[in-house]
Amino acid sequence: MSRCTSQVKSKFTPRLIGAPNTFDHRVFIQQNGSVLSSFHDIPLFADQNNGIFNMIVEVPHWTNAKMEISREEPFNPIKQHAETKAKGDDDPLDVCEIGEQVGYVGQVKQVQVLGIMALLDEDETDWKVIVVDVQDTLASKLNDIEDVERHLPGLIRATNEWFRRVSFFFLFRSDLQDSRWKAQKHLSVEKANKKYATEIIHECHEAWRHLITGETAPGGISICNSDNITIANSPEFVRRDDPKYTSVPPASVKVPALIDPSVSKWFYISSAQV
Known part of the structure; x- marks a missing residue:
């Protein structure tokens, strides 16, 4: 699928505060x-006519710090979380x-949407939208989930397995005394196409x-927002002279702080049963 990607450029930049690898570190947009x-002022679409969406990077490829948008703090900066639960609760939609x-x-x-994965268990569904950067060399060849299988064979299966096992791992760690972890061993992952993914995004x-x-x-x-980029007349629009705005650090x-070697490890997926 052809995209006029040269006309789609990000106008947003990060504001870094504090030392990475610490719980005081914040990344504002x-x-x-x-x-x-980060939650309310970034438009859903970068180019609605061409179906190009905005996504915010929380955890870059090949990194293991659990960076996540803060729901509670004004202007929702990205911060490192002390623990990860297997399922989200009122968080922004996850994107891979x-x-x-x-x-x-x-x-x-x-990004352009390619499909969606659903982590399914008896409690709820945890969605993971599969996308590709419109500037990527493969973007013109990827239009739907079947194209990923064709051009990147094995990637979806490996991603499925990674999400399934990492969800089990974190639930096991955070709910060690909770019997729910036993059911998590049977958590399944299903995938759906671009059309279904887009419906979930709009929902x-x-x-x-x-x-x-x-x-x-x-x-x-x-729900503090500052520039009304996406919603006009929201109830918590914050002006530039408001203390909530002026209190955001420069x-x-x-x-970066040193990472404890005990958590700076690589984990490899195998076919062995959990």
């Missing part, structure tokens, strides 16, 4: 130096970008719209 909400280029935390990529986007407009109670989610890039 900004536009022309002004902070935006399969291109060759390694991104960086806080990068806003322009989740509609749920977000109810949240940001005040139709749904936010609970503990911060950029302060620091040397």
